[in-house]
Amino acid sequence: MLHGIVTTIAQRCKRCYSCIRECPARAIRVINGQAVVIEERCISCGHCVKVCSQNAKQIFSDIEVVVDQILPTGNAIAMLAPSFPASFPNNYYKIASALRKIGFKMVTEAAFGADLISKYYSEYSENNSGETIISSACPAVFNWIEKYFVDIIPNVARVVSPMVAMGRYLKKNFGKDVKVVFIGPCVAKKSEYKESSVSDAVDAVLTFTELKEIFEYQKVELETLEETELDPPHAFMGKSFPLTGGLLKTANISGDILEKEIIVVEGKERVEEIIQEIADKKIKSKFVDILFCEGCISGPAVDSDLNFYSRRETVINFINSNINSFDKHEWKSTLYNSRDLNLRRDFHDKNQRKPMPSDEEIRSILSRTNKYSKSDELNCGSCGYPTCREYAVAIAKDLAEDDMCLPFLIDKLESAYKELKDTQEQLHSAEKLASIGQLAAGVAHEINNPLGSIMLYASMLRRKIEKFDNDPQSREDLKLIIDEANRCKNIVSNLLNFARQGKLRLGPVNISEIISNITKQVRINPEFREVLIEVNNQIGQNEIYGDSDQLKQVFINIITNACEALENSSNKKVTININRNEENLFIEVIDSGCGIPSENIGKVFTPFFTTKKMGKGTGLGLAISYGIIKMHKGDIKVSSTEGMGTVFIISLPAKLSFINPIMN
Secondary structure: OOOOOEEEOHHHOOOOOHHHHHOOOOOEEEEOOEEEEOOOOOOOOOHHHHHOOOOOEEEOOOHHHHHHHHHHHOOEEEEEOOOHHHHOOOOHHHHHHHHHHOOOOEEEEOHHHHHHHHHHHHHHHHOOOOOOEEOOOOHHHHHHHHHHOHHHHHHEOOEOOHHHHHHHHHHHHHOOOOEEEEEEOOOOHHHHOOOOOOOOOOOEEEEHHHHHHHHHHOOOOHHHOOOOOOOOOOOOHHHHOOOOOHHHHHHOOOOOOOOOOEEEEEOHHHHHHHHHHHHOOOOOOOEEEEEOOOOHHHOOOOOOOOOHHHHHHHHHHHHHHHHOOOOHHHHHHHHHHOOOOOOEOOOOOOOOOOOOOOHHHHHHHHHHOOOOOHHHOOOOOOOOOOOHHHHHHHHHOOOOOHHHOHHHHHHHHHHHHHHHHHHHHHHHHHHHHHHHHHHHHHHHHHHHHHHHHHHHHHHHHHHHHHHHOOOHHHHHHHHHHHHHHHHHHHHHHHHHHHHOOOOOOOEEEEHHHHHHHHHHHHHOOHHHOOOEEEEEEOOOOOEEEEOHHHHHHHHHHHHHHHHHOOOOOOOOEEEEEEEEOOOEEEEEEEEOOOOOOHHHHHHOOOOOOOOOOOOOOOOOHHHHHHHHHHHOOOEEEEEEEOOOEEEEEEEEEOOOOOOOOOOO
16 A cells, blocks of 8 residues: 555666655655655655656556546546646547546536636735745645745745635535546645645546546547537636746736746756745745746646647647637636635645754765765765765765765775685685695505605615615615605695694794794705895784694795795895784785796695796695685785795784684
């Protein structure tokens, strides 16, 4: 069941925010990406309906009430808005026949209601006390004033609209039991006829669109019907009411462009401006005629393929076709006999303005969408609000969401894509490490036993030769066998270490102490005697929680690799920087060596990938290091410029905690 005049069809709403951009009352709240109309704030202007390309806005319909309850009484009177020729440009003389065919006993002109109220506007124009008077014919206008410009409610003319005037005329002259149905282009009329102060005049409101639905449902074909006249009373200049300045024409008020005391305003943007000007007391004119649409011929439910000028021409043609045969004496007599009809009304304070947030709150909201300065405020309007500041105000008033900002969403999407890509790479590496680890464990287990036998018997042969045979070549051959077997043993040991990743002995670990001990061992290694190792410990306390032995293996691998990369470098220097923030400990290992070719950067942590000479490496050191760091919930990255050096950056959580860690 619908609760408001305009509501949103959630499944059709596509986050385009066109309705927000068009809504003058800021009566649309975005909830989980859906543009929901706030009933109490809505002024029923219908502009959101016009701009929604997905037809996600629906208008409360009186079709069921009219078809199932009013027409069956046999006592229904149709009241046609004077803009009806614009909606039925080819068949407007057949509309009366069509309405009678579906069950209306009379078809009258709402335009006569405009004639009825014209005298009041003439009086306002002639006897103004100095205050600016605003016409009250357009319900969207007075709805807006009642809800958002309560200070100028006294400026609104205390006169009913033509619809209400004609409804009261029909009820008085044809009996209170008649059912009056207004048919027109205006959505706001649906809110007007339900107001308690005028609810005695009209029983239902249909839009032209809804009328066409009824015709289609009841298979009424206008082309096959005869042309018939509307029922009296017939309107005179009230027929011009839907046109710009039509009220002035009806009330015989001068509309000269040089007449500064009279202003005619139409269209949402200009109406917004004039209402604000009147509220700010910047307007000195005595009378302002305001229509929220560009004339009623541009109402949201006109439902015509004609452009503005063709619709205007059609209405004028209808007026001119009746003007010569019009009985002015009968018209005057009917007006006179209706002199006692109550055509006055009051307007009331329905204030919906929300308090303006503070500048501090606005700045805080802007910062949530990465807008920290004026230059960050793009004012692109993609959120539906003209400026970033107005968007922030809407968020503060609980009318908008952070995720409506398109540039902010794009930034978030790019960041999420990068994180997803990094996660996919890590997952891919983890899967490779896991599968290779399983293979490595099996291979190491199978090789260890025969390898032990080879080393045992080679050692026995070597001792026997040394004791009984002094053949130098035999001793050299056996030494080579033992050395190569030891190398195989180291490879197997690395394979086993690789396979055992995931098992940590946790405890306090002093990273600075580990690195200091490793650098001492490296410095006394004859291979690296020319290497200068510089350690910059920029923090005092660098103790974390982790597996000391495995972290030691990581730094041995990386520092040794850095030193080996300096073999052909004239500047043999390795720099180790230790730093931290509140969350992480950072260790940078920088060498001035040969660097890593760009095509190999992505492979450095891949098992068995190595650029070292044959016999110098297995390609498992960095793969093992990567796995150990990941098990410590840290990260390891590498950057390099070929010929200039390489940087390894290791980050470890400063406060590492584990739930049920695997212990050895």
